[in-house]
Amino acid sequence: MSTPTPRLTGSEIGYLWTGYMIDDMSQCVLGVFEQQAGDPDVLRSIALALNLARFNNQERTALLTGEGFPLPRGFAESDCAASLPPLFGERFFLYYLLLGARLGLHFYAESLSVSIRQDVRSFCAERLSAASRLYGEILDTMLSKGLYIRPPIIPVPEAPEQIQKPSFLQGWFGDTRPLHSVEIANVYKGMELAGLIHSICTAFAQTMERKELQSLCTRGAQTAVEHLERLGGLLERDDLPLPPSLLNEVTGSQTPLFSERLMLCHISGLFGSLITHYGQALGSAMKHDVVAAFLALIAGAGNYTEDVTEALIRNEWLEKTPGALDREALLEEHPK
Known part of the structure; x- marks a missing residue:
């Protein structure tokens, strides 16, 4: 059998x-x-x-x-x-x-x-x-x-090194160190994704017909700029190059290519991916200022994504992901 x-x-x-x-x-x-x-x-x-x-x-x-x-x-x-x-x-x-x-x-x-x-x-x-x-x-x-444009190049060390001072973890002021290679990778990768989001939100704002949704897209672009500035500051402080902007790839067209539902769903998904990246990057960040940057950016992106989700729900555009049974709802619906 x-x-x-x-x-x-x-x-x-x-x-x-x-x-x-x-x-x-x-x-x-x-x-x-x-x-x-x-x-x-x-x-x-x-x-x-x-x-x-x-x-x-x-x-x-x-x-x-x-x-x-x-x-x-x-x-x-x-x-x-x-x-x-x-x-x-x-x-x-x-x-x-x-x-x-x-x-x-x-x-x-x-x-x-x-x-x-x-x-x-x-x-x-x-x-x-x-x-x-x-x-x-x-x-x-x-x-x-x-x-x-390739991510930053770092010098090849002459030999393996041990961390000798607790200041390796610091990053507010005083005796701080440059970013290590994994931190560079995660900051640069975050900037690439934030740059894509910036251009997409800008383009969608140009073509969104309803003012309240246009404002929401504009907020998304502004949020992405804040992320680019914060992450870019970490790279620039160590004289490392930044990824190129994609904003000049957005044309002047104001004619919608996509429905308002698709545009908002796309923005929500991209910000969700950005939050996921920051969460994973936190695990390898060892400087206080880098950790603080990722935490702050997660909070900002989360607040914005919540507003996008509320707009999707108000317009009945958000499909429900399959999930566990709502036991309390079943009890409330049970005939007395």
Whole structure:
């Protein structure tokens, strides 16, 4: 007698459901970019990412519906309009793809680490490998075009060193040290993502039709600038270079490319990714000022994301992630 297939765990469902929403949105956004790109190399990169998103969701659909779970409503063709004037330049397309693939690497690694069922583990491992290939191909394209600015270079030490003074942990004043290599990596990576968010919020604010939502996008851009200034100050103090701005890749178009729902959902997701990065970066930060910076930025991004979430709820645009039973609600609904 064959052993019955175990049910999906809550962790597996959570990552499958969330991944479906991410790739469903990606298909809308990348479909627009594909219509507007002209460079053959950029078009090839977009097509690779778009085909990957489509295949991913075909696999997720089989896994979720096989368990009887309804698929998310997601996004539709009405959420985008590819024939309208471009909102971004082609350099932006490549940076968007690169950072999206980088976020995909983290997402699939986390998905794999909480997956138990063999078919789900295989799916996550294969998607992680595919995301790695996509990241490499996009990065190679950008490097060949001279479009990607490498993170800071540090000197090679002559020999291993031991930490000898408690001041290694300090960072307020007095006897402080330069950033160590992992801190540099996390600060620089945070700036790259904040820079992408800055340009996206600026572009969406230009095209948002309702004033209250336009103001919300403008706040997102301002929040991203605050992050860039705080993180940039940490790098500049050690005479380290900053990542390039993408703001000049935003055109002057004021015609909406995407629905208000898609734009707010996208902004919410990007800020969520930024918070996740800062949380992970905290674990390797060993200077007081670096720790303080990440904590403050998490708080600021969290406050802003809460306001975006409230706007999504008010407009009935936010889909509920599958979760545990609300026992109290069941008791209240039980007939007396």
